[in-house]
Amino acid sequence: MFDLPDDDTLYQALLDRSPAYEGQAWVCVSSTGIFCRLTCPAPKPKRQNVHFRASPGECLAEGFRACKRCHPLQAAAESDPAVTSLLQALEKRPDHRWSEADIQALGHDPSTIRRAFRRQFGMTFLDLARQRRLRHGFASLAEGGKVIDAQLEAGFDSPSAFRAAFARLLGIPPADLKGDGALRADWIATPLGDMVAVSSAHALHLLEFVGRQALQRELQRLAKGAKGDIGIGTFAPTEQLKSELSAYFAGASADFQTPLALHGTxxxxxxxxxxxxxxxxxxxxxxxxxxxxxxxxxxxxxxxxxxxxxxxxxxxxxxxxxxxxxxxxxxxxxxxxxxxxxxxxxxxxxx
Structure with a gap:
């Protein structure tokens, strides 16, 4: 985590419109109720009217509104050319087994890229690329493909490496997931990363971001409750959820009406x-x-x-x-x- 310097240092960076703390510090202006990037071109507020926070979320939680000049809610990744170029490269070659040598070949420093991706996405570029490959393997299984087909689709040379990566991510070996299970898992792409949804014919049982530490345990618990009758595929609740998630991230609706199965006291x-x-x-x-x-x-x-x-x-x-x-x-x-x-x-x- 990044430790903010003292407020006087940040205020000087604000006056200088310094990019040194871009993506690491934001300024909240009490006299206007606005929060900005330190590089904002707006007239600079007085020192006594500002305080600094380490994330836009903290500014929002305190009731400040985003500045319309510097757009502090715009994804910082969009303004980082290195991150943008690697994401574009990943889109062109999603099945490629990316390495640090590939990152260097594209003219980037691996350690800088590692920090930038962790700051923006909570994972490294190589983690993101590996997750993307597993998504293709998951899709192959969902379409009725064999495990070996899913392994090749995901770009793994070794069956054991594919099984291990799959189980490490989901907690369930690929061979244990059936196509006609009473519970069915589906992989959903969102603007904030991939998610796994598990539904029965009547209700949604799980929706988690891929990479969440508890995901393996939650899937294993669902599989145990279903006596192992869990597979890959989709039911009506998952299809309804996909539509609602699309509307949510598009800014159209935050109303989720998908029927839920609640596993708790x-x-x-x-x-x-x-x-x-x-x-x-x-x-x-x-x-x-x-x-x-x-x-x-x-x-x-x-x-x-x-x-x-x-x-x-x-x-x-x-x-x-x-x-x-x-x-x-x-x-x-x-x-x-x-x-x-x-x-x-x-x-x-x-x-």
Missing amino acids: PFYRQVWAELQRIPPGETRSYGELARAIGRPTAMRAVAQANGANQLALVIPCHRVIGADGSMTGYGGGLWRKQKLLEVEVGYRRSA
Whole structure:
């Protein structure tokens, strides 16, 4: 994590419009209620009217609006030519087994690229490329292909390496996933990274970002509950979810109506129901959630219920922040939590 220097240093960078802290610090201006990049061309505010934060999410949580001149909510990746060029290269060669030598051949320093991708996406470029290859293997299995076909589609020379990478990501070997399971897993691409959805014929059981540490355990628990009857494919709830996710990220609707199967205690379900009552564009603290369900001293239990949610976005646990307005833990990564809150600013304005 990046440690911010003192406010005087950042204020001087603001006056100089220095790009040194681009993507690492933002300025909140109390006299206008606006937050900006340090490189913003707008007239500079007085020192006593500013404070600095390490993410746009923190600024949003404190009630500041994004500046219309420097657009601080625009993905920083869009302004990083190195990141942009590598993403374009990945799109052209998604099945290629990328290495640091490839990164160097494109004229980039691997260590710089590693830091840039971790800052923007929570993973390295090589992790992103490996995940993309596994997506192709998953798609091959979903279409009824054999494991060997999925392995070749994903660009793995070794069957054992493919099985190990697949199991490491999902917690279930590819051969254990059937095409006609009572529960079916599907891979969904989103602007914030790939997600795995698991549905039955009647309800959505799981929706998580690929790479979440708890994903393996959650899938294994679902498989055990279904007595191993879990496969790859799609049911009507997954198709409905895909449509709703597209509308959500397009800024058209944050209303999720996909039927849900909730795997949790009555207390957990009570917390999750309260999470669903938080309007998009708003946040709550754990203390506020505890008071809302009539259990004001149960903040720790509320936090545990929040972390046990395995229906990301649909049950919006990303809308919970610290009592001081700070960004708190999120299984999908704090960078995603920040981006989700940024996406929902538009919904708050519409409301």
